[in-house]
Amino acid sequence: MYWNPAIERLSAKELEEIQERRLKALVNTVYDYSPFYRKKFKEAGLHPSDIKSLNDLPKLPFTKKQDLRDTYPFGMFTVPLSQVVRFHASSGTTGKPTVVGYTANDIRNWVESLCRALVSCGVSSDDIMQIAYGYGLFTGGLGFHYAAERLGSTVIPISAGNTARQVELMRDLGTTVIACTPSYMLYLSEYALEMGVDIANDTKLRAGIFGAEPWSEETRRRIEEKTGITAYDVYGTSELSGPLFTECTERNGIHIWADMFLIEIVDPETGEQVGEGEKGELVVTTLTKEALPLIRWRTGDITYMESDKCGCGRTHPRIMRILGRADDMLIVRGVNVFPSQIEHVLLQIPEVGEHYMIILDRREDGLDEMTIQVELSDRVSIDTTSDILNLEKKIAEKLKSVLNVWAKVEVVNPGTLQRFEGKAKRVIDKRKI
Numbered sequence: 448m449y450w451n452p453a454i455e456r457l458s459a460k461e462l463e464e465i466q467e468r469r470l471k472a473l474v475n476t477v478y479d480y481s482p483f484y485r486k487k488f489k490e491a492g493l494h495p496s497d498i499k500s501l502n503d504l505p506k507l508p509f510t511k512k513q514d515l516r517d518t519y520p521f522g523m524f525t526v527p528l529s530q531v532v533r534f535h536a537s538s539g540t541t542g543k544p545t546v547v548g549y550t551a552n553d554i555r556n557w558v559e560s561l562c563r564a565l566v567s568c569g570v571s572s573d574d575i576m577q578i579a580y581g582y583g584l585f586t587g588g589l590g591f592h593y594a595a596e597r598l599g600s601t602v603i604p605i606s607a608g609n610t611a612r613q614v615e616l617m618r619d620l621g622t623t624v625i626a627c628t629p630s631y632m633l634y635l636s637e638y639a640l641e642m643g644v645d646i647a648n649d650t651k652l653r654a655g656i657f658g659a660e661p662w663s664e665e666t667r668r669r670i671e672e673k674t675g676i677t678a679y680d681v682y683g684t685s686e687l688s689g690p691l692f693t694e695c696t697e698r699n700g701i702h703i704w705a706d707m708f709l710i711e712i713v714d715p716e717t718g719e720q721v722g723e724g725e726k727g728e729l730v731v732t733t734l735t736k737e738a739l740p741l742i743r744w745r746t747g748d749i750t751y752m753e754s755d756k757c758g759c760g761r762t763h764p765r766i767m768r769i770l771g772r773a774d775d776m777l778i779v780r781g782v783n784v785f786p787s788q789i790e791h792v793l794l795q796i797p798e799v800g801e802h803y804m805i806i807l808d809r810r811e812d813g814l815d816e817m818t819i820q821v822e823l824s825d826r827v828s829i830d831t832t833s834d835i836l837n838l839e840k841k842i843a844e845k846l847k848s849v850l851n852v853w854a855k856v857e858v859v860n861p862g863t864l865q866r867f868e869g870k871a872k873r874v875i876d877k878r879k880i
């Protein structure tokens with residue numbers, strides 16, 4: 448099933464033609480209407496007429512989060528506010544918030560993108576969708592809301608949190624699809640069990656669309672085992688509009704709609720493009736956004752790209768599961784560690800539950816110390832202290848073999864670590880405090 452078959456199955460050549468045409472129009476628009484980009488172009492000695500084909504893309508300057516902060520709140524908009532119909536904003540936990548504006552067309556295109564995605568993972572007008580991403584300035588709730596309604600699904604706009612109510616409504620209203628962060632789904636399923644509701648047997652839930660934070664194949668497997676549903680990955684960022692792209696039913700990467708977004712993978716250090724299948728930072732140029740068009744937007748997200756035709760028949764390129772953010776990388780005793788690597792190791796160990804925390808501190812002698820607290824799985828019973836100590840040793844050794852650095856492991860009882868309703872915060876870096 449397709450939402451927009453004519454576009455979703457265009458040939459690579461046809462897609463390139465659209466991209467080239469739209470890229471040329473974009474550079475002209477930003478040059479004419481954005482003082483920010485005009486200045487950037489001039490600094491790079493560049494004129495829109497220098498962009499003749501897609502091959503000229505690397506000539507264009509990158510746009511970074513700092514640019515949005517420096518021009519806060521509207522400095523990068525290319526339309527007057529009278530044409531802006533909505534704002535979303537990031538929370539600004541790591542600096543000034545960033546503000547995103549949308550024209551009516553921007554909202555329509557956002558909905559179009561997510562409708563294509565939702566249909567590609569099997570959502571239809573027969574579904575009852577519980578939207579448990581936060582509503583409000585965060586893009587998750589309203590993004591899913593408008594797309595699901597456009598598809599004709601029945602929406603439960605419950606937003607994040609209020610977990611007992613989530614379980615009750617899921618059971619009573621017959622939710623078939625849920626959209627929330629993967630960490631919240633884990634919490635929801637354990638909460639449901641405490642209420643005597645086994646999601647696999649007592650509800651009609653069949654699929655979940657999980658994203659907004661990094662997660663792993665192991666987490667996918669755990670969610671599926673616990674709830675009996677099929678878990679799909681959804682990606683997007685507020686600057687690009689919000690949630691936009693998902694896996695299709697092949698679950699072999701996330702389709703990026705190439706008529707709307709031009710993607711590159713670059714080496715995060717040098718900014719040079721890397722080859723297909725090679726890991727690097729995802730960089731996105733928006734081809735249809737009006738209020739806040741972005742040229743070579745550095746997402747900070749590490750992934751790789753595949754552009755061969757997918758088994759689903761869609762021709763648009765795919766990015767693979769996000770491995771983490773370039774700026775999430777922890778440096779522990781000089782060794783680079785991604786939290787996603789830690790999750791990958793932990794969740795392969797059957798005695799270990801899904802919730803964990805990574806705590807970094809600096810010892811008196813100046814050396815870094817990494818402590819990993821992880822819950823015991825609720826499916827195993829280990830009582831003796833020596834068994835716990837053995838398990839901690841086993842986990843520490845597995846982590847060392849993958850990360851190349853020792854971590855102190857503390858196994859704690861199920862249900863003791865913090866749970867999250869939205870994006871999980873699993874790293875506490877006391878070295879920065």
Ligand code: DLL
Nearest residue numbers: 587658659660661662681682683684685689690769
């Ligand atoms: O999180 C938009 C969104 C809402 C996506 C709901 C999916 C579902 P921001 O708050 O701007 O927007 O955060 C964007 O979240 O750069 C990634 O680092 C991370 N992220 C989003 N989706 C995924 C995913 C929304 N599927 C930032 N896997 C991005 C890993 C993800 N990381």
